[in-house]
Amino acid sequence: xxxxxxxxxxxxxxxxxxxxxxxxxxxxxxxxxxxxxxxxxxxxxxxxxxxxxxxxxxxxxxxxxxxxxxxxxxxxxxxxxxxxxxxxxxxxxxxxxxxxxxxxxxxxxxxxxxxxxxxxxxxxxxxxxxxxxxxxxxxxxxxxxxxxxxxxxxxxxxxxxxxxxxxxxxxxxxxxxxxxxxxxxxxxxxxxxxxxxxxxxxxxxxxxxxxxxxxxxxxxxxxxxxxxxxxxxxxxxxxxxxxxxxxxxxxxxxxxxxxxxxxxxxxxxxxxxxxxxxxxxxxxxxxxxxxxxxxxxxxxxxxxxxxxxxxxxxxxxxxxxxxxxxx
Ligand SMILES: C[S@@+](CC[C@H](N)C(=O)[O-])C[C@H]1O[C@@H](n2cnc3c(N)ncnc32)[C@H](O)[C@@H]1O
Numbered sequence: 001x002x003x004x005x006x007x008x009x010x011x012x013x014x015x016x017x018x019x020x021x022x023x024x025x026x027x028x029x030x031x032x033x034x035x036x037x038x039x040x041x042x043x044x045x046x047x048x049x050x051x052x053x054x055x056x057x058x059x060x061x062x063x064x065x066x067x068x069x070x071x072x073x074x075x076x077x078x079x080x081x082x083x084x085x086x087x088x089x090x091x092x093x094x095x096x097x098x099x100x101x102x103x104x105x106x107x108x109x110x111x112x113x114x115x116x117x118x119x120x121x122x123x124x125x126x127x128x129x130x131x132x133x134x135x136x137x138x139x140x141x142x143x144x145x146x147x148x149x150x151x152x153x154x155x156x157x158x159x160x161x162x163x164x165x166x167x168x169x170x171x172x173x174x175x176x177x178x179x180x181x182x183x184x185x186x187x188x189x190x191x192x193x194x195x196x197x198x199x200x201x202x203x204x205x206x207x208x209x210x211x212x213x214x215x216x217x218x219x220x221x222x223x224x225x226x227x228x229x230x231x232x233x234x235x236x237x238x239x240x241x242x243x244x245x246x247x248x249x250x251x252x253x254x255x256x257x258x259x260x261x262x263x264x265x266x267x268x269x270x271x272x273x274x275x276x277x278x279x280x281x282x283x284x285x286x287x288x289x290x291x292x293x294x295x296x297x298x299x300x301x302x303x304x305x306x307x308x309x310x311x312x313x314x315x316x317x318x319x320x321x322x323x324x325x326x327x
Contacts, residue, residue, distance in 0.1 A: 094191075114147050123282045133238075134199055134217075136281050141202035144180070148283075149203075150234050151180025154187060157233045160309055161262035161321055166229050167192060174227045174254060175211065176247070177235035178203040184211050195227070197247075216243075219250035227251075228259050236265040237283045240275050241295065248299035252326055260304065261324040265292055267308070268317030289320055302327050 126136050140148040158164040167173065169191030175184050178198045184207045187194045194211040198204050204213035214222055230251045236244055251261050270279065270286035279285045287295075289306050296303050301324040311318035 119147060120282070123278060126281055127276075127278045133277060133280055137198075137200040138202050141200050141206070146180070149179045151182045152233060154183035154185075157183050157231070160319070161231050161233060161264060162305065162307070162323065163229050163231060163260065163262045166260070171228045172226055172256075174222070174230040174251065176230065176232040176251070177238075178207055179234070181206040181210075183233070187211075195223075197222070216247070219246060222250050222254040224253055225256055227255050230255060230259065230261040232261070232263040234264065234283070236263055236287070237285050238280050239285065240277070240280055245295055245299055248295060248301065248324065252299055252301045252324065255326055257326060259325070261301070262321065263324060264309070264319055264321050266317055267320045268315065270317070284317075286317060289322070292320070292322055296322070296324050299324075300327070301325060 126139075131139075137148075155164075158167060167187070167190060170193065172193045172195070173187055174195045174197060175187060176197045178184055178196050178200075181203075184194055184196050188210040194207075195214060196204060196207045196211040197214045197216060199216040201215060204215065207213065239247070248261070255261060266284070266286045267288060268286040270284055271288045271291060273279070273286075275285050293303055293306070303322055304325045305321070305323035307321050309319040309321055
């Protein structure tokens, strides 16, 4: 009995201890639950925060994509505008060249004193003073001398030389003898790639910007295998054989294999005379077609066409045109 009671007390103590332990465990569990709830609430807030930020990021991504698209569109517009500007600049240049060609030019300064007597006296004075051909031409250009420089109309020149059908945009032309520059301006306005050759630097200044310029003293600097057409109008009658031969040789080298050198020259009574600088200045060096053919052969060229043009019986002279080509 005593043992049983003792055992019962022990059990009671154990039970009380177990109940106390259970109570401790409950308290702990309650505390942990509070902590857990606090953590969960914090995690929920963080998640909500992250979700909101993800939403912001998605929006920013969309905005970026739109900006990239807008930038690409602007780039494309810029490229298109640059192309349009280039086209407009090209068109402006064309129009400027055309306007320049059509412009009413001031009348050449030297329009007086053009009676045959005065013109002859002009040449005779020059020759008596020993003025060189270069200086004679420079002086004529400085005075814009209408008679000595002519300023023929392009269409008339091309028709007379028989090269009209060969001229079009992009064709490379060597124009010999600038004169007042009218035909050089018209060739440039047609879109030809024009080079100008003249004895006078003053003449070349007239056409700078419209044509690549070459001085007659620099014949060896002419580009090789370059020109589709070379033309000389109202120039050969001012040139001694020696100079014409040198020019012809250089021009032949500057032609393409299918190119043509169209040259107008004067025929007439003076062909039989010895050539002088007086005749060269006055433009009265005459040649027979046969004399010209000999020069062409000496220069290493072939005559592809030889035709008389206008005749002036009152002056016992006329014009003749030859097309000279490479063999
Ligand atoms: C009468 S103008 C002819 C101009 C133009 N070709 C025309 O038909 O209206 C002669 C031109 O030939 C140039 N000239 C004269 N001798 C020359 C030469 N040896 N070589 C190149 N040009 C020359 C002169 O300076 C001048 O511009």
